[in-house]
Amino acid sequence: MNVLDTLKEKLGGSIKEIKVHNAKRIYITVDRADVKKCLKTIFRDLDARYIVASGVENFDSFEILYHFGFDVEGTVVSVRTCLDREKPEIESMTSIIPGISYIEREMKELLGIHFTGHPGLTHFLLRDDWEEGNYPLRKAENG
Amino acid sequence: MAEEKKKKVIVPIGPYHPLLEEPEFFALYCDGEKVVDVDWQAGYNHRAIEKLSEGKHWDQVTFLVERICGICSTSHPFAYCNCVEDLLGTSVPERGRYIRCIVGELERIHSHLLWVGLAGHFLGYNTVFMWAWKYREPVLDMFEIITGNRNHYAMFKIGGVRRNIEEEDMPALRKVLKGLKAQLEMLTHAVLDDPVLGARLKGVGVLTKEHIKNFGAVGPVARASGIGGDIRKDDPYAAYPMLDFKVITADHGDVFDKAVVRLLEMFESIKMIEQSLDAIEGKGGDIQAEVREIPPGEGIGRHEAPRGECFHYVKSDGTNRPVRHKIRAPSYTNIPTFKASCIGQMIPDVAIILAGVDPCYCCTERVAVYDAGSRKKQMYDFNQLVKMSRQKTEKIRKEI
Numbered sequence: 001m002n003v004l005d006t007l008k009e010k011l012g013g014s015i016k017e018i019k020v021h022n023a024k025r026i027y028i029t030v031d032r033a034d035v036k037k038c039l040k041t042i043f044r045d046l047d048a049r050y051i052v053a054s055g056v057e058n059f060d061s062f063e064i065l066y067h068f069g070f071d072v073e074g075t076v077v078s079v080r081t082c083l084d085r086e087k088p089e090i091e092s093m094t095s096i097i098p099g100i101s102y103i104e105r106e107m108k109e110l111l112g113i114h115f116t117g118h119p120g121l122t123h124f125l126l127r128d129d130w131e132e133g134n135y136p137l138r139k140a141e142n143g
Numbered sequence: 144m145a146e147e148k149k150k151k152v153i154v155p156i157g158p159y160h161p162l163l164e165e166p167e168f169f170a171l172y173c174d175g176e177k178v179v180d181v182d183w184q185a186g187y188n189h190r191a192i193e194k195l196s197e198g199k200h201w202d203q204v205t206f207l208v209e210r211i212c213g214i215c216s217t218s219h220p221f222a223y224c225n226c227v228e229d230l231l232g233t234s235v236p237e238r239g240r241y242i243r244c245i246v247g248e249l250e251r252i253h254s255h256l257l258w259v260g261l262a263g264h265f266l267g268y269n270t271v272f273m274w275a276w277k278y279r280e281p282v283l284d285m286f287e288i289i290t291g292n293r294n295h296y297a298m299f300k301i302g303g304v305r306r307n308i309e310e311e312d313m314p315a316l317r318k319v320l321k322g323l324k325a326q327l328e329m330l331t332h333a334v335l336d337d338p339v340l341g342a343r344l345k346g347v348g349v350l351t352k353e354h355i356k357n358f359g360a361v362g363p364v365a366r367a368s369g370i371g372g373d374i375r376k377d378d379p380y381a382a383y384p385m386l387d388f389k390v391i392t393a394d395h396g397d398v399f400d401k402a403v404v405r406l407l408e409m410f411e412s413i414k415m416i417e418q419s420l421d422a423i424e425g426k427g428g429d430i431q432a433e434v435r436e437i438p439p440g441e442g443i444g445r446h447e448a449p450r451g452e453c454f455h456y457v458k459s460d461g462t463n464r465p466v467r468h469k470i471r472a473p474s475y476t477n478i479p480t481f482k483a484s485c486i487g488q489m490i491p492d493v494a495i496i497l498a499g500v501d502p503c504y505c506c507t508e509r510v511a512v513y514d515a516g517s518r519k520k521q522m523y524d525f526n527q528l529v530k531m532s533r534q535k536t537e538k539i540r541k542e543i
Contacts, residue, residue, distance in 0.1 A: 024378055025229060025443055049372065050359040052476070054456050054469035067443070067454070074378035076443050078456075099358035099479055102183075125186035137194055 003075045010041050027065075029080045032090055035066070038079055040096050042068050048077065050097045055107040057138055062088040062113055083113065092118035110137035151179060154490060156497070158187040167478075171485065171493060178485045178493060183478060196468040201227060201437050204465065205299055208455075211472065213294065214257060217250045218448030219455070219470065220299035225380050226444025226455040227301045231437065236429040239303035240382040241419040246289065246298050247381070247446070248412040248419075252323070253282040254449035255405040258501045259334065262402065265494050266343055267533030271334060278326045281319045288312050303431025313424055317417070324413055331406045342539045344399035348484040348496035351396060358483070359476040362451020363404045364500050368396035374447040385422065386415045398499040405501070437461070448473055450501050474500070491535040 001009075004026060008015065014037060017029040030038050042048045048068035056063040062083040069076055083090055092115040094101045104115045105124035112135035115121060123130060154171040166187035172180040192211060196204050208219035221243065228235065235243070256279040263271025283293040289308055290296035298304050308316075334340060355365045365372055373390040375383040391407045393400035439461040446453045451473030458467040477500040484496050 021229070021441070022232070027441070049356070050476075051452070051454050052359075052469070052471040054467070056458060056467045065456070067456070069372075069377075069452075071372045071377045076378075076445070078443070097357070097359070099476055102185075102475070102479060123186075124184070125189045127186070136191065139197075 003070050003073050003077065006046060007042075007077065010046065011038050014038050024075050025078075026075060027078045027080055029082075032081050032083060035079065035081050036091055036093065036096065039066060039093055042077065042079070043097055046070070050099055051076070053100065053103045053107070055111040055113055055137075057111060058085075061085050062111065064090065064107070064113065066093070088113040089116060090114075091116050092121075094118055109135070111135055112138065154178075154493075156493075158184075169481065169497070171490070173490065176489045176491075178488050178490065181481050181485045183481065193468055193470055196465055196470075198464065200463050201301060201465065204468065205301065206297060208470065209295055209297065209299075211470065215250055215254050215449050216295050217246050217298065218446055218450075218453045219472075221247055221381075222444045222446040222448075222453040222455045223457075224299050224301050224444065225446060226442045226457050227434075227437065228442075229444050230440050230442025230457060230459060231301075231434065233302055233432055233434060235303050235381070235432055237382070238307075238423050238426065238428040239430040239432075241385075241423045242289075242304045242308055242430060243299070243381040244383060244386065245308070245416050245419045246286075246296060246304075248415045249282055249285055249289075251412045251449045252409050253279050253286075254501075255409050256282065258405060258498075259330070259402065262398075262495065262498055263334075265498055265529055265532055266340065267529075267536040268340070271330075274326075274330055274333075278323065278330065281323060285316055285319050288315060300431060302434040303429070305431070307430050308420075308423065310425065313420060316420060320413055320416060324410070327406075327409055327413075331410075334406065335403060338543050339536060339540045341399065342543065343536055344402065344495065345395070345397055347398045347492050348488060348499050349396045350480055350484050354396075354480060354483040358479045360451070360480050360500075361473050361476060362448070363401055363408065364451065364477045364480065366390065366392045367400035367404045369394045372452075374445045374452050378445060380446070382419060382422070386418050388415050398495055401499050401501075437463070450474060451477060477501075489535075491531040494529065494532045 004020065007028060014030050014034040015028050016031060019027040021027065043050060048070050051067040051069050053067065054065045056065065062085065064081055064083065066079040067076055092104055102124060104118055105121060107113045108115060108121050109123055109126050151172040151174055154173055155168065156171065157168040158166040168184040170182040171178050192207060196207055199207055205220050205223060208223045209216050211219045256275045260272040260275030263275065286296060287293050290298050290306060298306060350364065350368045352368055352370060355368050355370055361372065369392055371390050371392050376390055388411045391404050391411065393403050437459050439459050441458050444455045453473060454471040456469040457465045460466045480500065481497065485493055488496060
């Protein structure tokens with residue numbers, strides 16, 4: 001079974017949208033509430049490799065793409081979820097993927113996305129006395 | 144744990160340290176000589192390249208990302224070009240693909256040689272350091288023949304490569320490769336058959352498959368732990384599907400196996416370069432496809448850099464600049480493995496464990512050791528840390 005069919009079977013109703021850019025690049029969109037469940041299935045049950053997460057700022061929302069590598073098939077699956085523009089917040093995935101801690105800290109300080117339940121959401125790249133509320137990767141006037 | 148950690152002696156390494164590719168900071172929490180926990184703090188050399196990229200033309204970004212790393216300066220342009228070509232669906236002409244592989248593999252050889260040399264230096268084997276760096280020189284000369292530069296080659300562009308390999312340069316390149324193979328064989332045997340190096344490196348800084356999975360570690364670090372992940376095989380790009388090579392893996396996950404993987408990988412790289420030269424010699428052909436506009440969309444590009452998978456993600460809105468460019472260098476997921484590999488180890492071994500994942504090296508160094516309880520502080524410089532490492536090697540050498 002190829003990656004696309006496996007994902008459809010395992011994640012079922014959680015998938016809101018699937019975009020197949022080509023056979024090796026699959027983007028799936030899920031609700032914020034379903035992200036943890038989907039990531040657990042992909043990372044633990046389907047044994048995909050965690051690559052990284054990308055935070056993206058749009059005009060009316062924030063997005064996080066969690067990238068996973070299915071190395072046997074050579075496919076990258078990106079799980080996309082949209083967050084509220086005014087109060088971007090999502091549960092931390094550190095309990096499933098320990099290595100994701102650093103990129104969550106980075107997204108917090110550079111884009112201002114808050115991760116609930118993160119064990120230590122302190123500054124990672126910016127200095128400790130960096131002005132609160134100034135998120136340098138945002139496209140707003142402060143960025 | 145937080146309370147317990149307060150009682151431990153902290154050994155800070157960095158922010159400036161020759162073991163680290165950029166200024167970074169590690170705090171080793173120690174119980175006597177034994178490391179019980181590690182904290183990592185980055186950002187001392189944060190240059191906001193992702194942000195800068197949003198303000199540059201698609202073609203300029205190729206040169207910007209080349210500046211991310213001074214040692215493997217082709218890795219990021221390679222991944223970035225793969226990424227934009229993934230967005231476009233462009234295919235690179237065959238000759239261009241082979242030239243990309245030649246540059247990528249030459250870079251792997253010089254980067255691994257640099258690592259072997261420095262690893263030897265930290266262990267008190269300066270002969271290994273001298274040999275490895277001497278053998279690295281002809282590789283840099285090959286770069287100069289092909290690209291005009293010994294580093295920062297500016298070879299890549301979206302759609303292909305910027306310079307051709309001239310037919311009259313081929314014999315010189317082949318001659319260097321032939322000489323290099325013999326030298327590498329000698330170096331590999333000298334390193335892997337040495338009983339003292341074996342005693343120093345075997346069983347040190349072990350990473351299990353579970354650690355690799357949890358941290359998402361890649362490249363030689365993962366392959367030394369028995370995980371055969373290699374983007375060149377898994378998700379073939381450029382001319383890699385046409386080349387015959389093996390993915391080198393080892394089973395123990397210690398620093399010795401990381402050295403084994405890197406040393407043997409260099410022979411595979413030589414093989415690939417020879418095959419690529421055979422494939423393009425006397426054939427001619429285009430080296431780049433024409434790319435005019437970048438449409439709206441997203442692309443993901445990967446390249447197996449000397450240190451592991453280099454990952455780029457771009458988002459385009461149809462203008463002449465990316466709206467988002469995410470870059471993940473292999474060290475981003477390899478460095479957190481120190482949380483697993485350093486714990487339970489002795490301070491003299493930490494230098495080589497930190498070097499074992501092959502972060503690049505910068506030249507200034509300061510290490511402070513202070514007792515958190517009594518607030519006593521003692522400054523050590525890099526020479527003293529390396530001295531501790533070398534004393535241990537000397538001790539083992541006498542015992543054997």
